Amino acid sequence: MTRASVSPLIRELRAALGAAQVLSAPADLVAYECDGFTIEKHPPDAVVFPRSTDEVARIVKICNRLGVPVVPRGAGTSLAGGCLPIGGGVVVMLTRMKQVIEVNLRDRLAVVEAGATNVALGRALSGTGYHFAPDPSSQKASTIGGNVATNAGGPHTLKYGVTVNHVLGIEAVLGDGSVLRVGPIDNPAGLDLIGVLVGNEGTLAVVTKVWVRLTPNPADYRTMQVIFETVDDATNAISDIIAQGIVPAAMELMDRGIVAAVEEAFAMGFPLDAGATVVIEIDGPSAGLDEQQQRIVKLCEKWNAREVLYAADAKEREKLWQCRKMAVGAVGRLSPSYIIQDGVVPRTQLPRVLRRIGEIAVKYGLRIVNVAHAGDGNVHPILLFDERDPEQVERTLAASGELLQECINCGGSVTAEHGVGVEKIRFMDKLFAPADLEAMRRVRQSFDPSGCLNPGKLIPSAS
Amino acid sequence: MATTNLPLIETITPADAAAVAAAVAEAARTDAAVYPIGGGTALDYGARPTRTGVGVSLAKLNRVVDHPARDLTITVEAGLTIAALRKKLAAERQRLPVDIPQADRATVGGAVAASPSGPRRYRWSTMRDYVIGIHAVDGAGTEFSGGGRVVKNAAGYDLCRLLTGSLGTLAVITQVTLMVKPMADTAAVMACDLGDFDTAERLLAVMVRTDTLPVAIELLAGPAWRDDPALGPMTDGAVGRLVVGFEGSAPEVDWMLESLAGEWHQCGVANPITVPSAQVEPLYRRLTEFPVGTPEPDGSAPLVVQISVLPSATVAAVRRLREMMPECSLEVHAGNGVIRGRFAVAPDAAAAMLRERLRPLVTQAGGAMVVLAHPPDADLDVRSVWGPPGDGATVMRAIKERFDPKNLLNPGRFVY
Numbered sequence: 001m002t003r004a005s006v007s008p009l010i011r012e013l014r015a016a017l018g019a020a021q022v023l024s025a026p027a028d029l030v031a032y033e034c035d036g037f038t039i040e041k042h043p044p045d046a047v048v049f050p051r052s053t054d055e056v057a058r059i060v061k062i063c064n065r066l067g068v069p070v071v072p073r074g075a076g077t078s079l080a081g082g083c084l085p086i087g088g089g090v091v092v093m094l095t096r097m098k099q100v101i102e103v104n105l106r107d108r109l110a111v112v113e114a115g116a117t118n119v120a121l122g123r124a125l126s127g128t129g130y131h132f133a134p135d136p137s138s139q140k141a142s143t144i145g146g147n148v149a150t151n152a153g154g155p156h157t158l159k160y161g162v163t164v165n166h167v168l169g170i171e172a173v174l175g176d177g178s179v180l181r182v183g184p185i186d187n188p189a190g191l192d193l194i195g196v197l198v199g200n201e202g203t204l205a206v207v208t209k210v211w212v213r214l215t216p217n218p219a220d221y222r223t224m225q226v227i228f229e230t231v232d233d234a235t236n237a238i239s240d241i242i243a244q245g246i247v248p249a250a251m252e253l254m255d256r257g258i259v260a261a262v263e264e265a266f267a268m269g270f271p272l273d274a275g276a277t278v279v280i281e282i283d284g285p286s287a288g289l290d291e292q293q294q295r296i297v298k299l300c301e302k303w304n305a306r307e308v309l310y311a312a313d314a315k316e317r318e319k320l321w322q323c324r325k326m327a328v329g330a331v332g333r334l335s336p337s338y339i340i341q342d343g344v345v346p347r348t349q350l351p352r353v354l355r356r357i358g359e360i361a362v363k364y365g366l367r368i369v370n371v372a373h374a375g376d377g378n379v380h381p382i383l384l385f386d387e388r389d390p391e392q393v394e395r396t397l398a399a400s401g402e403l404l405q406e407c408i409n410c411g412g413s414v415t416a417e418h419g420v421g422v423e424k425i426r427f428m429d430k431l432f433a434p435a436d437l438e439a440m441r442r443v444r445q446s447f448d449p450s451g452c453l454n455p456g457k458l459i460p461s462a463s
Numbered sequence: 464m465a466t467t468n469l470p471l472i473e474t475i476t477p478a479d480a481a482a483v484a485a486a487v488a489e490a491a492r493t494d495a496a497v498y499p500i501g502g503g504t505a506l507d508y509g510a511r512p513t514r515t516g517v518g519v520s521l522a523k524l525n526r527v528v529d530h531p532a533r534d535l536t537i538t539v540e541a542g543l544t545i546a547a548l549r550k551k552l553a554a555e556r557q558r559l560p561v562d563i564p565q566a567d568r569a570t571v572g573g574a575v576a577a578s579p580s581g582p583r584r585y586r587w588s589t590m591r592d593y594v595i596g597i598h599a600v601d602g603a604g605t606e607f608s609g610g611g612r613v614v615k616n617a618a619g620y621d622l623c624r625l626l627t628g629s630l631g632t633l634a635v636i637t638q639v640t641l642m643v644k645p646m647a648d649t650a651a652v653m654a655c656d657l658g659d660f661d662t663a664e665r666l667l668a669v670m671v672r673t674d675t676l677p678v679a680i681e682l683l684a685g686p687a688w689r690d691d692p693a694l695g696p697m698t699d700g701a702v703g704r705l706v707v708g709f710e711g712s713a714p715e716v717d718w719m720l721e722s723l724a725g726e727w728h729q730c731g732v733a734n735p736i737t738v739p740s741a742q743v744e745p746l747y748r749r750l751t752e753f754p755v756g757t758p759e760p761d762g763s764a765p766l767v768v769q770i771s772v773l774p775s776a777t778v779a780a781v782r783r784l785r786e787m788m789p790e791c792s793l794e795v796h797a798g799n800g801v802i803r804g805r806f807a808v809a810p811d812a813a814a815a816m817l818r819e820r821l822r823p824l825v826t827q828a829g830g831a832m833v834v835l836a837h838p839p840d841a842d843l844d845v846r847s848v849w850g851p852p853g854d855g856a857t858v859m860r861a862i863k864e865r866f867d868p869k870n871l872l873n874p875g876r877f878v879y
C-alpha cells in the first residue's frame with residue numbers, strides 16, 4: 001500500500017477512535033505481523049483497539065470505504081495464520097472489549113464481550129456451579145471471540161461438544177459496518193446464522209458480543225492415566241471404548257515424544273519408555289461412575305495396558321490436566337520451532353493415521369510428537385524443526401502436507417478445530433469439489449459483499 | 464402420499480441425486496417452482512406457497528449408504544424414513560436422540576429441513592447438532608456437499624447448519640451424514656402436579672440448580688393433558704404438570720430419581736409420580752406428536768404455534784396464555800423456553816387470533832413465535848406464520864438469492 005493511501009486511513013481511524021486507540025508506527029506494528037502460525041509474516045497498516053461495538057462498526061465502515069482489509073484479532077493464538085495481515089490492512093484488536101457483562105443462572109447463559117479470555121469467563125463463573133464447556137488448551141490466553149470465530153474445541157469436546165454447541169447468541173459487525181444481532185432466544189423463523197457465524201474465522205463478521213450457554217459442573221469425576229506399550233494398543237483401546245457406546249468426558253493421547261517433553265518440564269513421573277499415555281476422564285453423578293470406570297479399564301487391559309494410575313483427588317486431577325494442557329508449550333524445550341498440526345479422521349482410523357504419521361516422520365527425517373483428542377479422532381502431530389534453516393522448513397511443510405493428505409485419504413478433514421486460515425487454504429480444493437467451495441463463497445458474499453473482512457483466508461478465491 | 468395444499472402440477476420421483484439435480488435444472492429452465500417432498504408430514508409447515516410447481520419426491524433415495532457403527536456415524540439418503548433409520552441404528556444399540564414426529568413417514572431429509580423440536584432437546588438439542596455432512600442440489604440444479612464424515616470439522620463454513628432448518632428453500636437435500644449416540648441403558652420420568660404458577664416457577668428454578676441431569680423438562684397445561692395414560696389424571700385445580708426425564712445406566716437413573724424426589728420434597732412436593740419404564744417411550748411419543756396430534760374434540764384442525772422466550776419468562780407467558788384462552792393446551796419445553804400451544808379456532812379466524820391475541824403477548828414477553836400447523840383453509844401469509852423480519856433478514860435474503868436466484872425452491876413458504 002502506498003503512503004498516500006495509508007495516511008487518510010490513519011487520519012480517519014484516529015478521528016473515529018482517538019489517537020491513543022490507533023497504532024501505525026512501524027515499530028509498533030511488528031508485534032502484529034503474525035500469530036501462533038509463525039511461518040509467514042506481514043505487518044498491518046494499522047492496529048486499532050475499539051472499546052465498543054459501535055467503534056468496531058465505525059472502523060469497518062472506514063475500511064470498507066477505503067478498500068482496506070479488516071483483520072479481526074483476539075489473543076492471536078491462531079495456529080492457522082487467521083490473524084495474518086496478508087496484504088496489510090487494519091488489525092482490529094478485540095482485547096479491550098473484555099467484560100463479562102452478565103451471568104444469568106436462571107437462564108443458564110452468560111453475556112460476554114468478544115475480547116474476554118476463556119479463562120476470565122471461567123473465573124466469573126467460579127462458585128456458580130456452572131462453566132463454559134469449550135476448554136481449548138490455549139484457554140488462558142484465547143478469547144471468547146476467537147473461540148467463536150474458530151469454533152474451538154478442547155479435551156472435553158468429546159462429551160460436551162465444540163463452541164458452536166454452546167453459543168446462544170451473537171452480536172457482530174458485518175462487512176458493510178452494519179450490526180447484526182441473533183439470539184439468544186431460539187427462533188426457527190430463519191436460517192441458522194449462529195451456526196454459520198461460529199467458525200467463520202473473521203471472514204463473515206467481527207464478533208463483538210456472545211451469549212454463551214452455561215453447563216452445570218459435573219458432580220463427580222474419575223480421572224485416570226492409562227499407560228500403553230504402543231501407540232497402536234492405545235488407539236485400539238480408544239476405538240473400542242467408543243464402539244462400546246461409552247462416552248467419556250475426555251480421552252487424550254500423548255505419545256512417547258510428547259511425554260518426554262512433559263517430563264522434562266514438569267517431572268510428573270510419567271514413564272519415559274511407554275509408547276503412549278492416555279488421560280481418560282468420566283464425569284457425572286457419582287452413582288455409576290465406578291462401574292463405568294471398570295468397563296473402561298477392562299477394555300484398556302484387553303489392549304495390554306501396562307498400568308492405570310488414578311487421580312486420587314481434585315488436586316491430582318487438576319495437576320494432570322494442567323500438564324496435558326501445557327504439553328504443547330513444553331515442546332518449546334525440545335526444539336526452536338514447531339508446527340502444531342490439526343487433522344481429524346473417523347475414529348476407527350486413528351491407529352492407521354498415527355502409524356502413517358510415524359512413517360512420514362521417518363521419511364522426512366523429522367521429529368514428530370503427538371497429542372490427540374483421541375476420542376474424536378482429532379490428532380495434533382507436532383513437527384519439530386529449526387525455522388532458521390530453510391531446508392528444514394521446506395521438509396517440515398512437505399511432511400505437514402503429506403500427513404494432512406493422509407487424513408483426507410482416511411475419510412477425514414484437514415482441520416478439526418484450529419481452522420483453515422492461510423495455512424490450510426491450499427488443501428480446501430483437495431477436500432471439497434469446486435461446487436462446494438462455490439457454495440461457501442456465496443455465504444461469504446452474503447455477509448461481506450465487498451470482501452473486506454479477512455481476505456485471503458478460509459476459502460481460495462475463485463479461479 | 465399426504466394430502467397437501469402445495470400447488471403441484473405433477474410430482475416426480477427421481478432415482479438418485481443426479482436425477483434430482485436434472486429435475487431442478489429443468490424446472491429452472493422452465494421457471495417452475497420446486498417442492499421437495501419427503502414423507503409429506505410437514506408440507507403445510509410455513510406460509511402459503513406463491514407459485515405452482517413440481518413436487519420432487521425423495522422416496523426413491525432411501526438407501527443407507529454407509530454405517531460405520533464403530534465410528535458412531537451413519538450416512539443415509541434423504542428419503543430414508545426416521546423409523547427405518549432408527550431400526551438400522553438400534554441393531555447396533557445406537558440412536559439419533561432427536562424427537563421427530565410421525566417417524567414412520569417423516570424422512571431424514573425432511574427432518575433436517577424442517578428441524579422439529581421435541582421434549583428431549585433439553586439434553587440432546589435438535590438436528591443442527593447431528594448433521595456432520597450433507598449433499599444437496601441448489602436452485603440452479605447444481606449438486607454440492609458440505610461437512611464430511613468426521614464428528615469434528617473446522618474446514619470452511621458450516622453448510623450443514625446452513626441447510627438445517629432452511630425448510631428446503633436453499634437446496635434439495637439428497638444425502639446426510641449424522642453423528643449418532645449410544646442408546647441409553649434405561650430411562651425414567653418423574654412428574655408432579657402444580658397447584659399454582661408460583662409453584663411452577665419455583666420448581667423450575669430448582670431444576671436449574673438440581674444435582675441431577677435431566678434430559679427433558681416439560682411443563683404441561685390445558686385440557687389435552689388432563690388424563691395422560693402414563694401420568695394418570697391431573698389433580699383437580701392444578702394449573703399444570705411438571706414432567707422430568709432421565710436416562711443413563713440403571714444406578715445413575717435410580718440415583719437421579721431419588722435425588723430429585725428429595726429436592727422436590729424440600730419444595731413441598733409430597734408424592735411425585737414415577738412413570739414405569741415401559742411407559743416412558745410412549746409418553747415421549749405423545750409429547751413429540753403433540754403439535755401434529757389428534758384433531759380438536761369437534762374434529763377440526765387446531766392452530767398450533769411455537770413460542771420461544773427466555774426460560775425465566777416461560778411461566779409468566781404460560782400463565783397469560785392459559786388465562787387469556789382457557790381452552791388452549793400447552794406443551795412447554797420449560798428448560799429451553801419453548802412453548803408449544805394448540806388453539807381451537809375457525810379457519811377464517813386464525814390470522815386474527817395470531818395478530819390480535821398471540822403476537823402482542825409474545826412481543827411483550829420478548830419472544831418469538833412461529834406457526835407449526837394450522838387449519839387447512841386458514842390462509843396465512845408470511846408474517847402471520849413467521850413473525851416480523853429479524854435483524855438477520857438482510858443476510859438471509861442475500862443467502863437465499865445466491866443459492867436459489869430464481870426463487871424456485873418452496874417459494875413463499877419461508878421467511879424471505
Ligand SMILES: Cc1cc2nc3c(=O)[nH]c(=O)nc-3n(C[C@H](O)[C@H](O)[C@H](O)COP(=O)(O)OP(=O)(O)OC[C@H]3O[C@@H](n4cnc5c(N)ncnc54)[C@H](O)[C@@H]3O)c2cc1C
Pocket residue numbers: 035036071072073074075076077078079081082083094114115135136137138141142143144145146147148149150151152153154155201202203205206207208328329417418421454
Ligand atoms: C498452545 C496452543 C494450544 C491450543 N489449543 C487449542 C485447543 O485445544 N483447541 C482449539 O480449538 N484451539 C487451540 N489452539 C488454537 C487457538 O488458541 C484457538 O483457535 C483460539 O480459539 C483462538 O482464539 P484467539 O483469541 O487467540 O483468536 P485469534 O488467534 O486472535 O484469532 C483466530 C481467528 O479468529 C478470528 N477472530 C478472532 N477474534 C474474532 C472476533 N471477535 N470476530 C471475528 N473473528 C475473530 C481471527 O481473524 C482469526 O482468523 C491452541 C493454540 C495454541 C497456541
